[in-house]
Amino acid sequence: MDMRVAVGGLMLQNPVMPASGTFGEEMAQVIDLNALGALVTKSVTPLPRTGNRSPRVAETMAGMLNSVGIQGKGINAFVRDTVPFYRGFQSPLVVSVSADTADEFADLASSATVPGVAALEVNISCPNLEDDGRSYAMDPLQTRRVLEKVRSATHLPLWAKLTPNTGALTEVAQAAEAAGADALVVANTILAMAIDVETRKPKIGNVMGGLSGPAIKPIIVRMVYQTARAVRIPIIGCGGVASGNDALEYLLAGASAVQVGTYNFVQPTAMSTIIAEIEAYAVRHGVSRIADLIGAAQQR
């Protein structure tokens, strides 16, 4: 069974990897990191950040809201402490980067271009301080501008992570492709809100947060389907993957790989199970190369 898939400059041993922000060094205590298609880190920022006020998480029906606010120690500590940790594993390391302005993005990408890093995931779904806090990936022009700067700052493959919170999804995807992105991650969380009726207050400290988990999967599958028709670069589906069948749905819609986020919290061993389930499906259906399934549900 050939589980390999080609994704934005990398050949992955299988199509399953963690989603940024839901994975870290501690996962090595629960799951064999060498079994994963790639390792994707939590978004790193130029400087240390303390993140948003608590509570930062609230459960919703078949999903959750989060407003962590990208807490972290900044790129210097990341390159010093985190990158060396992952050198002990053979799965390619994909570093997610996030910054407030296009120039900061470019500097960050250049600082993150160190041995041991196989690709950069550019989190352009984060707020853009030069555009009133709207995220870059809501707008094709902003997307193109920031990615062109990042492209010229690093030789590493670039994966652009898009937001579902836009009416211009395919235009944004095309702008990212035109700016030199090697793959697209579709998508980040859906902006959402939940209110506690007893206290009459928002359930999370930041009022609004990102919805993730099984609840968002049908929306993101649709977005992958549409994006796959609009661009030629590979797509990584991300949203609500909890099983092998969920991952297969994304592949059939046109994704070359999937990321698993929230479900790692539900079942920290989930990614191993998902890989096994995809393999079992392929055997059952007489598929010899998983890559043959990519886009098989596209109506042409």
Added chain:
Amino acid sequence: MSTARSMDDVRNAAMRELSARAVNGSEPSATGGTGEEASVSDRLAVSGAPGGPMAAGESGGSSESLAQIGGVLFNRQVSTRYWHLAVSAPAAAAACAPGQFFYLRCGDDGEPLLRRPMSVYQMHRGRGELHFLYAVKGAGTTRLAQLRTGDSLDMVGPLGHGFTLDPDWRGVLLVARGVGLATLGPVAAAANRMGIRVTAVLSAQTARDVLSESYMRSCGARTLVVTDDTGTSGVPAMRELVAGILASEPIDALFTCGSQRLTALLQEMAAERGLPGQAALEEPMGCGLGVCYCCVRPFAREEGIEHLRVCRDGPVFPLAEVIMR
């Protein structure tokens, strides 16, 4: 192919690290709960530097070592709100220290989605048992209460950093309410085994909700029950009660869990008297493992305000560092 090191390697490394620290004398306090069989892995659980980056080797551990299935021995309602759940889980029972918690799956059909954190109420290493004492609140704990003898319980743990006990202490005071009635149970047991005297003030709405009293007593603790319905649990009454205990007994440390009001009160009383203290905190969680930063709260450290993860850097923190909401 796995490069993850075997659990034995990790334990040996932890053992070496621990004995090195003991020799250096840089770690004056022993971890609690080691009385019976002093398993190495419970020391492992508390040996990592809170918040520090992990070395490549340190995170090892055989894959899936924290993911466990427990066999339900019993799950009984013990008062209007509380249930007592016992599971057979020898590896987890051997690995776990007081104050640590398990992240429990409360239904395998996806509702509720997230796991629920529950601290260990009792552990019986000889029998390979872990016990939880929980209040039924919402969807998760309602599902937990449906478990029957013979069912399996999907648990991740033991997680977090637990309580620390110093063998030189003569006596400790535990002040528990709500969740703390469960969380402080194993502290009483561990202190008793180390020859430290335990006085426990247990607070609840009614005396019927103070389920851990008999367990704490069986661990040799002197227990005092205060309740809302008798008007003995308010802050002024508690201040007087605790002041009396501190004035008349040799108490070298304070432990608390389960109430913001009581944590604030004890923080103040400990500071006035220069006593060390520890508090176990609760915060909504995502991963429970330390990767997502959903459970972060601010703490007052010497270097300034630090934002730490309750699941990994805690749930037990120095009492003086806790910042009330």
